[in-house]
Structures are given as structure tokens and as C-alpha cells.
Amino acid sequence: MTDNRSRARKVTRKAAPPSAETAASAASTPAFNDGGVADAAQSGQASAPATESGESTDSRKNESGNEGRNSQGGNRNRSRRSRGNRSERNDNSRNDNKGGNRNRGGQNRNDNGGGNRGGGDRRRNAVQTMQGADLTQRLPKPPKAPKDGLRLVALGGISEIGRNMTVFEYHDRLLIIDCGVLFPSSGEPGVDLILPDFSYLDDKWDRVDTHGHEDHIGAIPWLLKQRSDIPIIASRFTCALIAAKCQEHRQRPKLIQVDDTSHEKRGPFDIRFFNVGHSIPECLGIALKTPAGLLIHTGDVKMDQTPADGRPTDLPALSRFGDEGVDLMLCDSTNATTPGVSPSEAGIAPTLERLISNAKQRVLVASFASNVSRVQMAVDAAVKAGRKVAFNGRSMIRNMEIAERLGLLTAPRGTIVSMDEASRLAPHKVVLITTGTQGEPMAALSRMARREHRQITIRPGDLIILSSSLVPGNEEAVFGVINMLSQIGATVITGKDAMVHTSGHGYSGELLFLYNAARPKNAMPVHGEWRHLRANRELAISTGVNPDNTVLAQNGVVVDLVNGHAKVVGQIPVGNLYVDGVTMGDVGAEEIEDRTQMSEGGLISVTVVIDNRSGRPLEDPQVVAKGFSEGSKEMMKQVAEVVDNAMLDLSGQGENDPYRMAQTLRRKVAKFVKDKWKREPMIIPTIVPMTSEVVEELDPEDHAPSL
Known part of the structure; x- marks a missing residue:
């Protein structure tokens, strides 16, 4: 039997309609705020989040009752010649589950009303740690969306470069700006793409309007696999890129082409556009108006006054929106730490x-x-x-x-x-x-x-x-x-040797122009890591934005715009959604850790055949090592001796549960290898229960044919 590790599992997501159930309690998913929003978060909120039910459990307890716990294995006879004929296997004594089964998403979570959808919550890698030296306040799960307020939730693109995706919610209607991907690092072997966590949308698939903006479109085909009829609004070139990308997935998205003169009305969302300069053609910024106020989303932007396509960022349009009164501005932070103005x-x-x-x-x-x-x-x-x-x-x-x-x-x-x-x-x-x-x-x-x-x-x-x-x-x-x-x-x-590249993201001096043109009441830096977000916040404050009206938040933090004031109200757990080959969500943090462990420490596989009643080994353990040198044969002999002694000790104690035996083997072998050779390989123990029958040996004369 092949057994797996016993530590708590994280839930995963398949490439099917996801559920809205959360993967971790609010106590383990902190939110982040700054600039006075901590006071807003305390108002009306419990100091400690409630404990959620439905913790992930292994199904390893389902061993077959026919195995029996025979403690007759106290005789520690190391000779195996008297252990009988092993050619027959008693299938009824085999444990079909044995705890080696990786139960992915068998939870029944009821904390936020999402449907189970037949597989439980299958999202991976919920945020578990604090980030930022002074962003240390834990916030509970956010309350119900305000009746007349606009709710913002970034599912990606904040506190990281890439994977941009922000959800806007008003009166149970949603609009998404950007749906991008993040490319994996060397610490995520085998992963092709990292997508935003779509789980926030699980119970809202019947009321989504999507805006595919600029070059942040890589995850759109995977989003459409959740629901294929989502309308996508984008410029001409972006629409063409989306259509080509979706064609590779055999999809025909519903595309709505717009330009800087377009005016779209999608439910409660009134959407206007303005030209922004960037490194691809026909980029657009967004002016999003709801009864809660006017919001500006710059997207990726720079203030090139002599762009190659002749379409500079439309500062007059941004100023006209400022005359109307911009309640909240989401501004690109990628180069906020770089002083001056970017080259043309x-x-x-x-x-x-x-x-x-x-x-x-x-x-x-x-x-x-x-x-x-x-x-x-x-x-x-x-x-x-x-x-x-x-x-x-x-x-x-x-x-x-x-x-x-x-x-x-x-x-x-x-x-x-x-x-x-x-x-x-x-x-x-x-x-x-x-x-x-x-x-x-x-x-x-x-x-x-x-x-x-x-x-x-x-x-x-x-x-x-x-x-x-x-x-x-x-x-x-x-x-x-x-x-x-x-x-x-x-x-x-490279760009350090000659003028062969200039960034498509504006430097700090250009961002000052944007803030002064829009004159927002509230500012929320987006599209950057923490150092970029903090620098962008300081730029907004220097142009006159009240420090208490600047919001610093990372992915999953929920921000409400109510009565002209933006504040953090909580956080939802979000994580990484990995694309591995053609599948989405089958690989999660545990598989990534397994791959990393194998790449760094190698692998040791241990197979032991035991008597299903006494638990005694019926033959010498088989030890196979991968990722070790040619001289590891002598090492593996010592590992086999450790395994043999451990199994005889267990059988002497009356233990015949394959799951517990495998766990003990894993611990003992791991400790032995680490202590002796300073290695931490992945240990895979396999326990095979079999029936042992003693066959009487007859003299040759007894078999002589009768005359």
C-alpha cells in the first residue's frame, strides 16, 4: 500500500465551476491596511474572527475491518524461511483505502453560503502569513456588501507584478477589470502559469460582466472555462489578442469592441474610456461610475509625450473627470519608486x-x-x-x-x-x-x-x-x-548598454501629473509590490490626498467605497491557481513542495510485505533511492536495516495497521537519513499486507508413485 503524508491538506480546485466556500478560517487570513483604515476596520467588527467549521480531514481511518489486530507477532524470529507460502493474496484482508488516498476537497463548508458543487472547496494556497512590517492587524471576514456602496476586491496584481484582476461589486452585480497571469518562479517547478483565484466569484457566476483590459488578458480562457458567456469589453487590438488566445482553447468569447469615445452601460456600471500610453497599441484607462461615486482605473500607464503610435495619455480627459469629482483613483505603481520621467x-x-x-x-x-x-x-x-x-x-x-x-x-x-x-x-x-x-x-x-x-x-x-x-x-x-x-x-x-528599451510604466514624476489632473478624494495604489505601493501612496499624499483616504491593501483585501470614503472592511482568503499542462488547479502547494523536495533531497522508496494478521515482515524490505550518487548502495543497506528493525519492533508491539506502520517508517527513515547524511529526501513508504500460510514440507518418498 502506498501511503502519503499526514499533515493537514490544503484544498484544491479543478477546471470545473468553482465553489464559493473558503479554504481557511478568517483567523488565519489577515487583511492589511494603512493610513487610518485600521480604525475603520475596527468599527463594528469582532476583535477575533470566529472559528469556522469543516476542517480538512484525511480519510485514512477507513481501513478494512478484516485485517484484525493480531498481537501474536511478539516472537521476533528474524528468519523468514518459516513464514510460509506467500503466493496467495487474501484480497479481503487488503485495505482498499489505507490512508494513501489523497482526498482532495471533501469538505462541506458553510461559512459564506457557497454551493458545494460536488467537490467541496478546491482552492489552493490561501494567504496564511502577515506581510509588511506595520500591517499587523488581523481583520475578520468582511461583512455583507454595503447597500449603496461599491465593493472592491483584488484577486491579483497587488503586492506582486502581474496576474492583475480586480472585482467591483455593486448591488449584487459584478464587473472585472483585468484577468491576467503570472509566470512561475524557479521555486514552482513544473508550473506553466499562475492564475488569479476565481473562488470569490463562485456563487456569483450568474451575474458577472467582465472587462478584459489592455494586456492583462492571459487568464481569460481559464475564466471562460468557468462560464463561457461572459461579455468581454476591450479595445480593437486587445479584442483581437483575446480572440486568438481563446481560439487555442477552442472558445468563442463574446467580445465588445470599444475606443476612447465609447460609453458602455452594464447594469449599475457606467463605463467611459480615455487613452493611456503604454507599450502596446490602443490602451485605455477606465472611468467607472456607480451611484456610490466615480472611480478611475489607469491600468498600465506612462506619460510619453512623443509616443510611437501618436496617442499620448489623455490628460485633458482625466482632468474633465476630475472636474466631475473622482471619488477613488486606482493608479499604476510599477515604477513609483523611480524618480523623474521615463524616457520616450x-x-x-x-x-x-x-x-x-x-x-x-x-x-x-x-x-x-x-x-x-x-x-x-x-x-x-x-x-x-x-x-x-x-x-x-x-x-x-x-x-x-x-x-x-x-x-x-x-x-x-x-x-x-x-x-x-x-x-x-x-x-x-x-x-x-x-x-x-x-x-x-x-x-x-x-x-x-x-x-x-x-x-x-x-x-x-x-x-x-x-x-x-x-x-x-x-x-x-x-x-x-x-x-x-x-x-x-x-x-x-541590454537597456543598460544602449537606449534599446524604455519602460511602459510611468515614473514617479509622471504619476504626480495623473494625480494632479484627477484630484481624487481617495487613492488606492495597484499593480506593484509593497515597495511600489508605498511609494505610490506617498505620491498621492504629496498631491493633496488625505493620508486617511489612501488605502494600502494586498490581494484578497476587501475595500468599500461608501459616502465618498474608501476603507478596508476585511479580507477573503485568496491563493494561487496553478496551470500545469492542460489542467487548472490539480497542482497546489503540497505538490509544489513535493517537487521541490524531490529536486533538492532526492527520493527514497521503501516497500515492505507484511503478514496481514501479525504485521511481521514476510521478506527483506526493498529500498530504492533516486537522486543519490552511485555510492548510495551501501547507504540503502543501512536504511533497509533501519526499516527491518522498525517493522519487527512494531509487530512485536502488536501493531498491524498499515497506515500507522507507514507513518512510523517515514519518521524513522527521515530521521536516520538526516542525522547520518544531512539529507532530507522525500520518503515514500509502501506497506503490502498479505496472507501467510505454513505449508508442510513432505519427504520425497511420500510422493513416490505407487507401483
Whole structure:
């Protein structure tokens, strides 16, 4: 029998309609606030949250009653020759459950009225720890949404870079701004994407309006798997990207195309738009009005006065909203810690032209696949240098086809060629534009650096231009790719070496312009880590926003806008929703921990066959090690001796419960290996109960045939 670990399990989510039940008590899910909102949180709230029922339990107690607890195993005879014929297995004595069953989501939680939906609450990784030195007040589960107030809940994008998703609720109607993904770090092996936690929407699927905003759209196909008829409002280019992304999942989303002159009415939500500058075409900020007040959401924004697409951030429109009275402003925080004003995109084109025209061999430009203006600059520079252009990387090819179809990317006929044709051209006649700026292992640039690309081989003297920023958390992967390229002999140019990149997020000086134009009564920094959020809060205060009206909150914190004042009222538990291959939610924190443990400490598998009545071993334990050196054979002999002694001790005590035996083996083997070799491998004990029958040995004469 294969047994698993005994520690408390966290719930998981399948790729089916989720439930609204929470995964942890409010006592273990703190909320965070700052700037006076602590007083608001204390008002009308209990000092300690109530304990919720329905703790996760293992189903390991369901052992078969036919095993029996025979204590006759007190005879510690280590000889196995008298243990009889083991060729038959008594299936009735086998424990079908044995505690090795991983019961995922068998809870019946009733704390917030969500339907069970046949699988219990299956969400992973609820927030369990405090973050921020002075954000130490625990808040209970939020009260019912205010009757005439607007409720905000960020399911992602606050206290992190990426995975942006914010839910707005008014009179039981919801509107979502952004639905993005986060790419995994090296500490999350095997994970492809990290999605926002959709569990807050579980009992609200019948009343959702969704706004897919800007480039924060990666999780939309997974959201549509929960409910496929959610309307998605976005600009022309964003709609095209969403349609292409959903087509890969065989989905046909309901798309509503808008621009800066559009005016949408979705239930109680009155939505207007204004142009914002960013690193992809046709970005829009949002003015969201409800009876609770007017809210501005900037999205990703910068104040480039000479943008490549000729569409700067519309400060006059933002000022007009300020004249109406902005009750709450959600502002991009990504570069709030950087002083001054970000460089303009206009300075990049001359640099690319100079680098490409002076290059003697192949040129490779790595950029974000959505940065159409940057790709256009590289194409223009290639044309001036008399080179052909080839796109590499699935997302790059797809996005540039969309941009060309919409008229956002132009090139003389014959300039753009396929990768197959580019591989046959002389190196000094081609420019490759590829993905992989963040060191993604399977991206084209990484495969070229490892010399695993099917068509292109990087050679000494090639020029690699990384026209992108370094996303926090990807430093190790990006520097690894740069080092491999340098080892080959290629010349690598980054934004630190030449003007080949500028950020799509405004610096602190630009954010001051936004605050002064909108003049909000309340401010809530979004889209950033804690240091960015705090810096953005100080910027808002410096422009005249009352410190008590600035809200610092992380994912899951619930903010209510009531009577023109924004305050934190509690927190819901939210976590990470992992995409592993084609599945969503099957992998959670425990599986990630297992993978990490195996990668760091290796694995030891122990198999013991026992008598199902006495619990005595019927043969020598089998010990198999993975991730250990060739000299581990002697080590495993010592482990086998530890296992044998432990099993005989247990049988001598009358123990024959496979589950408890497996747990004891795990503890003893883990302690032995750690004490002796300072290793912490994953231990997998397997106990196999079998029937033991003593067969009388007859003399050969007794079998002699009769004459």
C-alpha cells in the first residue's frame, strides 16, 4: 500500500465551476491596511474572527475491518524461511483505502453560503502569513456588501507584478477589470502559469460582466472555462489578442469592441474610456461610475509625450473627470519608486538603426510579443540596413499577424520572410525578432542560447539586442540566458548598454501629473509590490490626498467605497491557481513542495510485505533511492536495516495497521537519513499486507508413485 503524508491538506480546485466556500478560517487570513483604515476596520467588527467549521480531514481511518489486530507477532524470529507460502493474496484482508488516498476537497463548508458543487472547496494556497512590517492587524471576514456602496476586491496584481484582476461589486452585480497571469518562479517547478483565484466569484457566476483590459488578458480562457458567456469589453487590438488566445482553447468569447469615445452601460456600471500610453497599441484607462461615486482605473500607464503610435495619455480627459469629482483613483505603481520621467519611445528608433546598420553578422532582437511599436522600429531599421526580417516564437508570429491585419505593423513587400527562409540567408542579410526576453526555458531565445533551436544556431559575433525590461523575479533566468549567449561569443546589448528599451510604466514624476489632473478624494495604489505601493501612496499624499483616504491593501483585501470614503472592511482568503499542462488547479502547494523536495533531497522508496494478521515482515524490505550518487548502495543497506528493525519492533508491539506502520517508517527513515547524511529526501513508504500460510514440507518418498 502506498501511503502519503499526514499533515493537514490544503484544498484544491479543478477546471470545473468553482465553489464559493473558503479554504481557511478568517483567523488565519489577515487583511492589511494603512493610513487610518485600521480604525475603520475596527468599527463594528469582532476583535477575533470566529472559528469556522469543516476542517480538512484525511480519510485514512477507513481501513478494512478484516485485517484484525493480531498481537501474536511478539516472537521476533528474524528468519523468514518459516513464514510460509506467500503466493496467495487474501484480497479481503487488503485495505482498499489505507490512508494513501489523497482526498482532495471533501469538505462541506458553510461559512459564506457557497454551493458545494460536488467537490467541496478546491482552492489552493490561501494567504496564511502577515506581510509588511506595520500591517499587523488581523481583520475578520468582511461583512455583507454595503447597500449603496461599491465593493472592491483584488484577486491579483497587488503586492506582486502581474496576474492583475480586480472585482467591483455593486448591488449584487459584478464587473472585472483585468484577468491576467503570472509566470512561475524557479521555486514552482513544473508550473506553466499562475492564475488569479476565481473562488470569490463562485456563487456569483450568474451575474458577472467582465472587462478584459489592455494586456492583462492571459487568464481569460481559464475564466471562460468557468462560464463561457461572459461579455468581454476591450479595445480593437486587445479584442483581437483575446480572440486568438481563446481560439487555442477552442472558445468563442463574446467580445465588445470599444475606443476612447465609447460609453458602455452594464447594469449599475457606467463605463467611459480615455487613452493611456503604454507599450502596446490602443490602451485605455477606465472611468467607472456607480451611484456610490466615480472611480478611475489607469491600468498600465506612462506619460510619453512623443509616443510611437501618436496617442499620448489623455490628460485633458482625466482632468474633465476630475472636474466631475473622482471619488477613488486606482493608479499604476510599477515604477513609483523611480524618480523623474521615463524616457520616450522616440529615442529607441535611432539606436536600433545604428546598431543594426553597424552589425557585421546576424542580428537578433528580443522583445515582448505585444510591443508592436518596438517591433515596427526594428523592422524599419532592418529595411534601412537592407536586411530581411523573420519573426520567431509562437506568440510573436501570432501577434504580428494580427497587428499587420489591423494596420498597426507595416513593412515593404518581401521584407518579412519565414524562419525557414531566414535560416538559408546569409547572416548579414537577416534580422530575427523573437520572444524570450524573460528567460523562459522554452522560449526561442533560451533554446538558441542552449543550441537547441531547430533552425537557428547562434555563432560568435552575432548581435543580440534585448529590447525589454527585467520583470522582478526573472533575474536568474535572464542572466543565465545572457551568460550562455556570451559564452558562445555573441554580443549582448541590454537597456543598460544602449537606449534599446524604455519602460511602459510611468515614473514617479509622471504619476504626480495623473494625480494632479484627477484630484481624487481617495487613492488606492495597484499593480506593484509593497515597495511600489508605498511609494505610490506617498505620491498621492504629496498631491493633496488625505493620508486617511489612501488605502494600502494586498490581494484578497476587501475595500468599500461608501459616502465618498474608501476603507478596508476585511479580507477573503485568496491563493494561487496553478496551470500545469492542460489542467487548472490539480497542482497546489503540497505538490509544489513535493517537487521541490524531490529536486533538492532526492527520493527514497521503501516497500515492505507484511503478514496481514501479525504485521511481521514476510521478506527483506526493498529500498530504492533516486537522486543519490552511485555510492548510495551501501547507504540503502543501512536504511533497509533501519526499516527491518522498525517493522519487527512494531509487530512485536502488536501493531498491524498499515497506515500507522507507514507513518512510523517515514519518521524513522527521515530521521536516520538526516542525522547520518544531512539529507532530507522525500520518503515514500509502501506497506503490502498479505496472507501467510505454513505449508508442510513432505519427504520425497511420500510422493513416490505407487507401483
